[in-house]
Amino acid sequence: MFKTQGKLSDIVCPAHRDGVCEPSRAACPFSHDLSAVQPCMSDVSVKGSLAITEPEEHGGSRVLGKRAISVPASSSEPPKKSRKEHQQMNDNMQVSMRKAQSAESSTMALAPKLLSKDHPRSSKIPLTARQAILKAFYNGFCGLYSPLLKSPDPELSAAGRDLAHKHALAQELETFKASNEHSYKNSSRSALVGINGRDKDTIKKAAADSLDEKARTGSFSQQNLEECKETGTQADVGRKRTQCVQKEKGKLTLQKFRDKLFVCPVGALEIWGYTTHIPEEWGPGGEAPDSIGQERQCDRCGVTFKIESPPDKHVASSDSYDTVCRFHHGRKRPEKLAGKGRNLVWTCCGAKVLESKQLNEETACSSSCTHVFRLESARQLHAQTPFFESHASLPSKEAKPDAHDILALDCELCFTTAGMSLTQLSVVSAEGTTLMDIKVKPNVAIIDYNTRFSGLTEKDFAEGSDTCDLVQARGRLLQLMHKDTILVGHSLENDLKALRLVHLNIVDTVTLFPHPRGPPYRMSLRELTSNHLGRIIQSSGAEGHTASVDAQMALELARWKIVNEPASSPFRNVHSKWYGGGQKEPPLAKEKEETPAGTPSVTVSAKSLAAIAVPKRR
Numbered sequence: 288m289f290k291t292q293g294k295l296s297d298i299v300c301p302a303h304r305d306g307v308c309e310p311s312r313a314a315c316p317f318s319h320d321l322s323a324v325q326p327c328m329s330d331v332s333v334k335g336s337l338a339i340t341e342p343e344e345h346g347g348s349r350v351l352g353k354r355a356i357s358v359p360a361s362s363s364e365p366p367k368k369s370r371k372e373h374q375q376m377n378d379n380m381q382v383s384m385r386k387a388q389s390a391e392s393s394t395m396a397l398a399p400k401l402l403s404k405d406h407p408r409s410s411k412i413p414l415t416a417r418q419a420i421l422k423a424f425y426n427g428f429c430g431l432y433s434p435l436l437k438s439p440d441p442e443l444s445a446a447g448r449d450l451a452h453k454h455a456l457a458q459e460l461e462t463f464k465a466s467n468e469h470s471y472k473n474s475s476r477s478a479l480v481g482i483n484g485r486d487k488d489t490i491k492k493a494a495a496d497s498l499d500e501k502a503r504t505g506s507f508s509q510q511n512l513e514e515c516k517e518t519g520t521q522a523d524v525g526r527k528r529t530q531c532v533q534k535e536k537g538k539l540t541l542q543k544f545r546d547k548l549f550v551c552p553v554g555a556l557e558i559w560g561y562t563t564h565i566p567e568e569w570g571p572g573g574e575a576p577d578s579i580g581q582e583r584q585c586d587r588c589g590v591t592f593k594i595e596s597p598p599d600k601h602v603a604s605s606d607s608y609d610t611v612c613r614f615h616h617g618r619k620r621p622e623k624l625a626g627k628g629r630n631l632v633w634t635c636c637g638a639k640v641l642e643s644k645q646l647n648e649e650t651a652c653s654s655s656c657t658h659v660f661r662l663e664s665a666r667q668l669h670a671q672t673p674f675f676e677s678h679a680s681l682p683s684k685e686a687k688p689d690a691h692d693i694l695a696l697d698c699e700l701c702f703t704t705a706g707m708s709l710t711q712l713s714v715v716s717a718e719g720t721t722l723m724d725i726k727v728k729p730n731v732a733i734i735d736y737n738t739r740f741s742g743l744t745e746k747d748f749a750e751g752s753d754t755c756d757l758v759q760a761r762g763r764l765l766q767l768m769h770k771d772t773i774l775v776g777h778s779l780e781n782d783l784k785a786l787r788l789v790h791l792n793i794v795d796t797v798t799l800f801p802h803p804r805g806p807p808y809r810m811s812l813r814e815l816t817s818n819h820l821g822r823i824i825q826s827s828g829a830e831g832h833t834a835s836v837d838a839q840m841a842l843e844l845a846r847w848k849i850v851n852e853p854a855s856s857p858f859r860n861v862h863s864k865w866y867g868g869g870q871k872e873p874p875l876a877k878e879k880e881e882t883p884a885g886t887p888s889v890t891v892s893a894k895s896l897a898a899i900a901v902p903k904r905r
Contacts, residue, residue, distance in 0.1 A: 319409045411468040417459065420475045425455035427482040434491045435512070442507040443494060450509075450518060458482075458520045478521050485524070489517045537850045539717045539842070541684075541692040544773055544794055547849060548856035551793045555858060558806055559797065561780045562665040562789050565674050569666055572673030577704040577731045583660035586702075587614035588651070592658045594704055596732055612658045613651035616739060657734050659702035668784055671705050672757060676789040681770040690769040693717040695842035697834040698782040699741035702734045709785040710736070710743050712760050713834035714767065715842055721835050723763060728754040742833060761786050777812040777841045796844045801857055816840045819847050 293316075300317030302308035308315055428451040429436065435447025458478060466474040493515035501507045512518055516527040544550050556563055578594050585592060590612070617635025624630055631640035636652040662668055684690070699711035708729035714722045728748050736743050748754060755763075764786070775794045776782060783790060800815050802808035813825050820843055824836055848855070 410463075412463065412471050416471070417463065420462070420472075421455060421459045423475070423479055424458045424482070425451060427479050428455050428458075431482055431485055431487065431517075432490065434487060434494050438494060440498060440501075440507075442501070443497060446497075446507070446509050446512060450512060454519055461520050461522055481521050481524075485517045487517075490515060493518070533850075537846045539693050539846055539849065541771065541773060543849060544693070544845075547853050548858050549794050549799060549845070549848070550773060550858075551795055551798050552858055553791060555798065556780075556791065556793060559780055559795065560663075561793065562674065562784065563791060565665075565669060565676060565789060569669050572669040573671070575667075575670045577671065578660075578662075578706065579704050585612060585614075585658035586661050587616075587655070587659060588612050590658060594660075596704060612655040614653055614655070615651060616653045655735060659735050660706055661702075662706040665784065668706075668787065672787045674787045674789050675761060675765075677765065677768065678770055678789070678791050681765065681768060681772075684769045684771050687769040691716060691722075691767050691772060693773050693775060694722070694764075694767060695775040695838040695845075696764070696779075696782060697776055697838040697841070698785050699737075699743060699834050700781075700785055701729070701737045701741060701743065703729050703731045704734065705729070705731045707785065708733075709757055709760065710741060710748075711834050712764065712786070713838050714764060715835065715838040717842070719839055719842060721839075722767060724835050725760055725763070726752065726754045727757060727760045730756055757787065761788060764788075775842050775845050776838065777815075777844075778809065794845055796841050798857055799845065799848050812837060812840060815844055819844060 295316045296318050298317050300308050300315055300319055303315070303317070303319045308319070432447040432451050435443055435450070438444050438447070459475075462471065462474050462478055490512075493511045497508065497511045500511065514527075516531055517524060519527070551559075553563055579596050580594065582591055582593050584590070615633040615635050615638070617633045619631050619640050620634050621629040622632045632638060633640060633652070638652065662671075665674070668674070681687075684692070693716070695715040695717075697713050698709055700707040701710045702708075708731065709727045710729070711724075711726055713724045716722050726743070726747055733748075736745060738744055746752075771792060772790075773792045773794055774783075774790055775796075777796045779793055779795050796812070796815060797809045800810055800819075802810050813823075816822050816824050820840065822840070824840055
């Protein structure tokens, strides 16, 4: 080929200016140095602008602009302009300047910001050297992916060639961008040594997984090969290996929870309202399935009403209230006043909280056609449906090896003639897989589906829908458990009461992330998820609230705690004999040990706090 004379090197490549020259032409004859190019300014003309005129010999005028101003020959001075003409001329000049500035800024903004070193021709690294390194990378990847290339399966072999080609190009470009003309060869050699030193057994396993998936689904996919931690460029492999280490570090196991003292002791369970045992004097239970005919206090508005069947005939016993329940669906929140002190307001509408629990029509922001109630006493709940004690009935881990060591769960509840009853149960494994998500139809009449928080409606329990009863749902959960299974959740005492289940191996995010004021105050799941995981849940009312998501978020919060704050257990000063199954130990209040700074105090008696009804915050 003839030697180039470089006569086009002074002309800026138009394809480079548009950003399309680099991937298409390696030996472009034009210049790619934009530093010497001055931004061109388009001529901006303003309609109606004045022009400068030059007088001629015979009193005429020669026009230099769009509009001329004639100057008489006998006059040596221009004619005087009126104030109106002066103002018009100034306005026109200002408009012209603004348009010119706008055109200049637009021209500069549209110009591509390209660096000349991005083009191969402008680089000081010879193209022949890059081509040789690229060939070496390709040979290295072909050797690494030999388990794929030698496979008898044509699709797997083709996938190996495709990966070798793609990763060789990506590795060379990665090395080129991260080095200069002095370090390019050494960086390439280091990358090549890293490629040759990767583990081929991991790639063989990924290839076997791809073939198994093909046999199972009937179609071949490269996803297993792409996700393999030994495939890709050096940067890709480093990122994948880091993710594997983090994943292993955040793996949840039974032993990790016990070693980090995250399992809630029995005494602390009693403080937070958990049912830890069923006394013999309670009897077999189940003798009073509902509260029909009894008077209860409405959980929303505070009115005392009589429970009748069907539920639409509930009548308030107070003459000052009609059959409509008027209430606030939000929570009480302190709000600072302009001067000193605080005021309690409702989060739903911002109205001031009245001292009396009963609400009048003017202050309430929500209404319902029925009153509702809830029962907190474990003895009353046992009389409706008997509790099941897992630690006394389930087999051990050795006797049931296929059971799960860790499960996260969340329940949705509705209001019935028996108080609050279970309507949905979601169970998630330690890996985050949903194992169970079932609808539970109560055996008593439903008063309110609690749709605002549960997302469930009457259609979910229509005739022919896929539902089960409470005992069946609990039985399906127990099939996944052994005696030592750890249940993870947020405010699980409410869920276990709804399930009528007594279980002592509990990891509750309420205790892992204690409220600064200590019990019975607690942080909501939404607040914890936003603060620690950076995720927003329960943001769209009933549409944005699902039990499975809540269970997964509780699990991820426990994982975050183990990875980031493994030594921050609130029970680290409790004696180790509290951990295990079924001991009835004294509550935390009787331990006179000092609490480290920053740890919420739990020095109140369990007897007084166990009776406090703490609503589940969502």
